[in-house]
Structures are given as C-alpha cells and as structure tokens.
Amino acid sequence: MDFVNAIILLLNYIFIPALTYGSQLALGAIFVTLIYGILRFANFATGDMMSFGTMATILFTWYFQSLGVSLGVLPTALLAIPFGIIFMIFYMLLIDKFVFKYYRQQKSPPVQFAMVSIGVMFVTQAVVRIIIGPADRRFFDGEKFIIKAREFKEMTGLNEGLALKSTQVITIFVTIVLVSLLFWFLNRTKTGKSMKAYSDNEDLALLSGIDPKKIVLVTWIIAGILATIGGALYGLDKSFKPFTYFNNMLPIFAAAIVGGIGNPFGAFLGGYVIAFSEILLTYAYKKFFMYILPESMEPNSLVQLLSTDYKFAVSFSILVIVLIYRPSGIFKGKVL
Amino acid sequence: MMVLILLVGIFQSWNIALSIFNLCLISAVMTMGANIQWGYAGLINFGIMGYTALGGLAAVLISVDPVQEAWRAGGFDILMSLWLIVVMVLVIRFILKRFEKSKIRSYSIAAIIISGILLIRFSAEPGIEAIEAVDPAKTGFLGGFGLPIIFSWIVGALFAGGLAFIVGKVALGLRADYLAIATLLISEIVVAIIKHEDWLTRGVKNVIGLKRPAPYEVDLQTTDWFINLVEKFNSGKLSVIENLADRQAALNQLVIEGSSVFVKLCYSGLFLVVVIILLILTQKALYSPWGRMMRAIRDNEEAANAMGKNVVKQHLLIFILGSAIVGIAGAMLVTQDGLFTPGSYRPMRYTFLIWVMVIVGGSGNNFGAILGGFVVWFLWIESAPIALFLINFFTVGIPATNALKAHLIESVPYFRFLMMGLGLLFIMRFRPKGVLPEKIEIK
Numbered sequence: 127m128d129f130v131n132a133i134i135l136l137l138n139y140i141f142i143p144a145l146t147y148g149s150q151l152a153l154g155a156i157f158v159t160l161i162y163g164i165l166r167f168a169n170f171a172t173g174d175m176m177s178f179g180t181m182a183t184i185l186f187t188w189y190f191q192s193l194g195v196s197l198g199v200l201p202t203a204l205l206a207i208p209f210g211i212i213f214m215i216f217y218m219l220l221i222d223k224f225v226f227k228y229y230r231q232q233k234s235p236p237v238q239f240a241m242v243s244i245g246v247m248f249v250t251q252a253v254v255r256i257i258i259g260p261a262d263r264r265f266f267d268g269e270k271f272i273i274k275a276r277e278f279k280e281m282t283g284l285n286e287g288l289a290l291k292s293t294q295v296i297t298i299f300v301t302i303v304l305v306s307l308l309f310w311f312l313n314r315t316k317t318g319k320s321m322k323a324y325s326d327n328e329d330l331a332l333l334s335g336i337d338p339k340k341i342v343l344v345t346w347i348i349a350g351i352l353a354t355i356g357g358a359l360y361g362l363d364k365s366f367k368p369f370t371y372f373n374n375m376l377p378i379f380a381a382a383i384v385g386g387i388g389n390p391f392g393a394f395l396g397g398y399v400i401a402f403s404e405i406l407l408t409y410a411y412k413k414f415f416m417y418i419l420p421e422s423m424e425p426n427s428l429v430q431l432l433s434t435d436y437k438f439a440v441s442f443s444i445l446v447i448v449l450i451y452r453p454s455g456i457f458k459g460k461v462l
Numbered sequence: 463m464m465v466l467i468l469l470v471g472i473f474q475s476w477n478i479a480l481s482i483f484n485l486c487l488i489s490a491v492m493t494m495g496a497n498i499q500w501g502y503a504g505l506i507n508f509g510i511m512g513y514t515a516l517g518g519l520a521a522v523l524i525s526v527d528p529v530q531e532a533w534r535a536g537g538f539d540i541l542m543s544l545w546l547i548v549v550m551v552l553v554i555r556f557i558l559k560r561f562e563k564s565k566i567r568s569y570s571i572a573a574i575i576i577s578g579i580l581l582i583r584f585s586a587e588p589g590i591e592a593i594e595a596v597d598p599a600k601t602g603f604l605g606g607f608g609l610p611i612i613f614s615w616i617v618g619a620l621f622a623g624g625l626a627f628i629v630g631k632v633a634l635g636l637r638a639d640y641l642a643i644a645t646l647l648i649s650e651i652v653v654a655i656i657k658h659e660d661w662l663t664r665g666v667k668n669v670i671g672l673k674r675p676a677p678y679e680v681d682l683q684t685t686d687w688f689i690n691l692v693e694k695f696n697s698g699k700l701s702v703i704e705n706l707a708d709r710q711a712a713l714n715q716l717v718i719e720g721s722s723v724f725v726k727l728c729y730s731g732l733f734l735v736v737v738i739i740l741l742i743l744t745q746k747a748l749y750s751p752w753g754r755m756m757r758a759i760r761d762n763e764e765a766a767n768a769m770g771k772n773v774v775k776q777h778l779l780i781f782i783l784g785s786a787i788v789g790i791a792g793a794m795l796v797t798q799d800g801l802f803t804p805g806s807y808r809p810m811r812y813t814f815l816i817w818v819m820v821i822v823g824g825s826g827n828n829f830g831a832i833l834g835g836f837v838v839w840f841l842w843i844e845s846a847p848i849a850l851f852l853i854n855f856f857t858v859g860i861p862a863t864n865a866l867k868a869h870l871i872e873s874v875p876y877f878r879f880l881m882m883g884l885g886l887l888f889i890m891r892f893r894p895k896g897v898l899p900e901k902i903e904i905k
Contacts, residue, residue: 168643237642240639241890242887248814248884248886249880249883251879251883252879255873256880383640438650439654439655445644446648453636
C-alpha cells in the first residue's frame with residue numbers, strides 16, 4: 127500500500143505538473159524553432175508574442191462571457207482561442223510586413239534580426255500593457271477539477287490524494303492533437319515538405335521553384351497558432367501576467383536549444399526535458415522516502431536536491447551543459 | 463542633451479534633473495562596456511544584468527561592516543566549503559591536464575562535480591542556517607569588510623571580470639545569436655544565486671543603508687559653512703523677505719533642498735571622473751594597434767587568424783574588459799542608491815535597455831555610447847510625462863470621463879516601452895550604424 131501511495135505522490139506532484147508545464151513549453155519551443163529554422167533568427171519577442179495572443183484570447187473570452195456564451199464545464203477560453211489566433215496571426219503578419227521583411231530582403235545577418243526582434247519585443251510589451259494592463263489575471267471558468275484529491279482518497283482508500291485539474295487534461299490533450307497535426311503537416315503535405323526544404327537549403331529550395339513568400343506566410347500562421355495556444359494554455363493553467371510571459375521566454379529558448387534548434391520534434395521533446403528536470407531536481411522527496419523506506423531509515427531533512435528558488439537556474443544550467451558538450455542539441459538540430 | 467537636462471532642472475526641479483543626470487552617467491558607463499564588446503569586437507553580450515548585479519554585490523561586500531556574530535556562528539563552515547570548491551577545481555584541472563580526452567575522463571569529471579556539489583551542500587548547510595539565524599531582521603548574513611565603498615568600484619570590476627572569464631571560456635565559441643541566449647541565461651543564473659543565497663547577500667531582504675562616499679543631507683543641514691553657502695547663493699531672493707522669522711523659515715527650506723542637490727552633485731562629480739577616465743582609456747585603445755587588431759578580428763576573423771592573431775584569446779580579453787566596465791557601473795549604481803535590492807535586477811532594465819542605448823548611440827563609437835546612454839535614459843524617465851502630454855494634446859476635445867481616454871492616461875507608464883521599441887526599430891531601419899556612427903581616422 128505504501129508503495130502505491132508513493133507512486134501516487136510522485137504522479138500528483140511531479141509527473142502531471144511536469145507533463146503540463148512541459149507541454150506549454152513545448153508549444154513555445156516549436157514556435158521558436160520554426161522561426162529559427164525558416165526565418166533564420168532567434169526571436170527575442172517570443173514570450174511577448176505569446177502574451178499578445180493570450181491577451182487577444184482573454185479579450186474574446188470576456189466578450190463571450192458578457193454575451194452569456196459558455197461551454198458548460200469547459201472554459202469559455204477554448205471558444206475564444208480561434209479568434210485569438212486570427213488576431214495574433216494578423217498582428218504577426220503586420221510586424222513581418224513592416225519590420226522583418228526589409229531585413230529579409232537585405233539578407234541581414236541573424237544578429238541584426240535578433241536586435242530587431244528586441245525592438246518588436248519592446249513594442250509588443252507596450253501594446254499588451256497598454257491594452258490590458260500589467261496585472262495578474264485569471265480567465266478560467268467552468269469545472270476546475272476532474273478528480274479532487276479528497277474524492278480520490280475516499281474512492282481508493284489511499285493516504286495520498288491525486289488531484290487532476292481540468293486545465294492539465296486540456297493542456298495535454300490539446301498539445302497532443304496540435305503537435306500531431308503539425309507533424310502531419312510538416313511531413314506529409316506539399317507545403318510542409320517545401321518548408322523543410324527551405325529550412326535545410328534556401329538556395330536549392332528556391333531553385334526548385336518554392337515560393338519564399340508563401341513559406342514565410344505559412345510559417346507565421348503556424349507560429350501564430352502555436353503562440354496563441356501555448357500562451358492561452360499557460361494562462362488557463364496558471365494565470366496571465368505579461369511579466370511572467372516575458373520570463374517564460376528563457377526556459378522556452380532552453381527547450382528549443384536543448385532539443386536541437388531548427389528541429390521541431392527536438393523542440394517538442396526539449397520542452398519535456400526542461401520541465402521534468404526543473405521539477406525533479408527541485409522537489410522535496412521527504413514524503414516519498416517516508417513511504418518506501420522502513421521507519422528506521424526515514425530521512426530528517428527535506429531530501430531536496432536544490433531549493434525551488436533555483437527552478438529556472440536548473441533549466442539554464444542544462445542549456446549551458448548542452449551548449450558546451452553537444453551544441454547541436456540532443457536531437458541534432460542545425461550545427462552551430 | 464545637456465540642455466534637455468537643464469530644462470528639466472528649470473521646469474521640474476534640480477533634484478530630479480540631477481538624479482536623471484547621475485543615472486545617465488551610470489548608463490553611459492554600462493553602455494561603454496557593452497560597446498567595446500559589440501562595437502570593437504562584434505561580441506554580443508546579453509548578460510549585462512548579471513555583471514551589474516555582481517558589481518552591486520561587490521559594493522555590499524566591501525562597505526558593510528562584518529557581522530562578527532555570524533562569522534563566529536558559521537564562518538568556519540563557509541570557509542571550509544570555499545576550500546572544498548578550490549580543491550575541486552584543482553582536481554579537475556589536474557585531471558584535464560594529466561589524462562587524454564576520453565569518455566572515462568568526462569564521466570569522472572562529471573562524477574567529481576556532482577559529488578563535490580552534494581558534499582559542499584551538506585557541509586555548508588549548518589553554517590548557512592546558523593548565519594541566517596543571527597538576527598535575521600537586521601543582518602542574517604556575513605557582512606562585508608567595512609571598507610570605504612569607493613573601493614568596491616574596483617572590486618566590482620574584478621568580480622565582473624572574473625565571471626566574464628568563466629562565461630567567456632564556456633560560451634565564446636558559440637555563434638552570435640547563441641552567445642546572446644547563453645549569456646542572457648547565465649546572467650539569470652547569477653541573479654538567481656544572488657537572490658537566494660541569503661548568507662552572502664541577504665537575498666530579497668535587501669541590504670539598506672550602505673555607507674556613502676558623499677556627505678549625508680542631515681549632517682549638511684546643520685553645518686555652518688553649508689548654510690552660509692546657501693544663504694549667499696540665494697541672498698537676492700532672501701533679502702526680499704522683510705520678516706525675520708519668515709526669512710529664517712525660507713532659508714531652512716532652501717537648505718533642505720540645497721543639501722540633497724549638493725549630495726547629488728558630489729555623486730555627479732565622482733561619476734564624471736569615472737566616465738572621463740574610461741572615455742580617455744577607451745579612445746586610446748580604439749586608436750591603438752590593439753584596437754586595429756580588434757576591428758580586423760571583428761571584420762574578418764579568418765583573415766586575422768591567418769595573420770597570426772590569437773582570435774580566441776583576444777575575444778576572451780575584450781569580453782572580460784567590457785564586463786569589468788559594466789561591473790564598475792553596477793557598483794556605482796548601488797553606491798548612489800545606498801541600497802542593494804537583488805529583486806530589482808531584471809533583464810528588461812539592465813540588459814535590453816542598455817542594448818537599445820548601444821544601438822541608438824552608435825556601436826563602435828565611444829561618444830556614441832555616451833550619447834546613447836544619455837538620450838535613452840532621459841527618454842526612459844521622461845517618456846511618461848511626454849506621453850501624458852501627447853495624449854492630452856490629441857484628445858483635447860474628449861471629456862476626461864471618456865473610458866478610452868481614462869484608460870490611456872492610466873497606462874501612461876507603459877508608453878516608455880513603446881517609445882524604446884519604436885526608437886530602436888527606426889534607428890535599425892534608417893540609421894543602422896547609430897546616431898554617431900563609427901568613425902575611424904587613418905592617419
């Protein structure tokens with residue numbers, strides 16, 4: 127029985143949260159990696175673009191709520207996400223037209239693109255804060271839990287409860303659907319294949335008649351979808367605050383690079399690598415050992431490898447180690 | 463630029479004008495640091511925040527009096543841990559030198575690092591707890607050396623240079639945008655450590671009341687020569703007032719105002735000295751053979767390498783120098799504020815804003831760097847009033863109760879981001895070399 131308790135404990139505090147957080151990171155990381163692979167620059171506006179998409183979603187959610195439209199047990203935000211995506215794509219294409227296009231035509235070096243994206247980051251941050259303000263906002267409605275900790279305990283008679291939030295299930299479900307669709311698109315359709323070709327060798331792709339304008343357009347559309355959904359899921363699960371979204375850019379970068387930048391599948395897995403290592407290393411295992419060890423050997427301390435304050439530092443350290451020993455990432459991305 | 467600051471002095475107050483001026487000077491120092499990395503050598507360093515924080519840490523460690531009790535409680539454990547770290551590094555160095563590169567070597571090094579970290583954690587834990595338990599409301603940390611805070615400007619440079627050495631060894635081989643990301647993340651790690659290692663820095667509990675290199679306002683207000691000075695300066699204004707009591711009250715008011723202006727002037731003097739020294743040094747370096755070599759490396763690495771220049775070594779050197787300058791600025795910042803707040807180190811303010819300064823001012827030009835520091839910092843501070851003015855100007859016909867207008871006026875502080883972003887984008891587009899572009903005179 128103790129063993130089952132220990133497993134439930136790990137499930138409840140490590141596995142499910144890490145899976146959720148990892149999914150959110152993975153969506154962002156694929157966004158970064160696509161922009162990097164096809165448009166060839168490190169997009170420092172990632173976090174703020176995600177917060178822009180989330181903001182649009184929140185605005186639509188409020189609008190629907192004021193109309194009295196709801197999805198019953200599901201959060202209204204799910205209904206608002208498609209509208210948020212359209213808004214986001216529109217914004218991204220606008221930025222591309224007025225900012226990035228010029229540098230693409232000039233064939234500027236990636237560093238210049240990165241600098242320009244910092245300008246975009248400032249502007250987006252300002253727009254988000256001016257429209258919705260810097261405060262912490264929750265826009266979740268509907269049923270909060272699928273399984274409550276207490277119900278689970280009563281049901282199974284265990285000491286440990288397993289709480290399953292609906293946002294966690296939604297996040298994981300939506301991520302799986304979206305990512306499978308994306309990989310189907312990239313690997314099976316003509317446009318997806320031409321995107322890959324463009325990413326691998328631009329000149330060769332142009333020679334074989336691939337239209338670069340279309341590629342760029344499709345990339346921004348996919349990026350908009352990923353950014354909005356990733357941001358909205360994070361906001362549903364935790365809360366929406368522009369500053370946190372800006373900070374989330376860093377673990378997202380870490381995930382993209384750890385997975386091998388330019389490689390969407392690597393980025394997808396990289397998100398989970400980062401999320402699991404953050405949570406595994408900063409979790410206090412005291413209770414876990416209390417269950418599986420006999421009483422005489424129970425630990426006195428928290429058995430925590432690192433204090434939770436270092437959560438971000440863990441992912442950055444992994445990134446640094448990967449950069450030193452395997453700069454192309456775990457799953458072979460572009461060679462740096 | 464100076465005219466603008468003078469205008470602020472006349473229209474807002476001299477106090478505000480001087481504090482803007484002081485921060486402009488500090489920003490200029492930071493920008494010069496970033497500029498010699500980016501402008502001279504083409505190295506992109508997004509870790510400015512980390513070096514600034516280290517400089518600030520230096521100010522704390524130098525100027526605060528040592529907390530004897532804490533040293534007695536846990537000093538031994540901390541020293542032991544330091545000792546262990548040194549031993550660990552030496553062992554790793556030994557292994558790296560002695561054995562050929564192989565899988566076993568990498569694994570054994572990893573094992574040594576992991577077990578070393580665990581060992582240090584367990585050996586230092588009781589010491590850390592004891593130190594943090596010593597009067598946690600006031601101290602709870604080891605304190606510093608109790609030296610004048612000015613020394614910390616040099617120590618801050620050394621700290622930042624030391625960190626830059628490690629970072630440079632690790633990350634300088636990376637391609638430009640990876641270097642940017644890596645340095646950004648490393649600086650986050652540094653700030654996380656400063657924030658959470660309470661025994662060293664008090665963490666988010668902040669260190670307040672650092673010693674000053676300038677006199678205190680309260681002391682000035684009671685010294686005779688200062689009161690006389692203020693009286694002399696304002697004799698015209700004061701002589702108008704007939705009543706003696708009124709005149710005394712007005713004088714007191716002026717003395718209080720004057721004292722804070724005087725203190726700020728002292729800081730301005732100190733900072734100006736630093737800026738001028740750095741400007742002379744960097745200008746000399748720019749036109750020296752060394753500066754020419756750096757530009758050659760920047761413009762064509764392979765060619766410079768073929769000419770027998772040690773590119774890796776020079777990159778590391780300039781990375782250390784630039785970071786050290788940023789470290790000085792960090793220490794100056796804490797010196798001016800008189801307090802150290804690790805929670806306030808955020809990449810937006812300390813990394814990206816500085817980069818806006820570098821790009822706007824003109825990379826590779828030291829005067830451009832200073833100009834960038836001044837202009838951008840001035841706009842950063844004054845953008846809220848400017849935005850407020852513009853909003854009121856354009857919505858003059860709309861009543862104040864209008865929801866949109868009220869919302870806009872409420873979010874005035876965030877227009878500074880908009881202004882910075884648009885400024886950066888316009889400069890990048892229409893004047894990619896900055897306001898004062900790099901100018902190399904070949905004699």
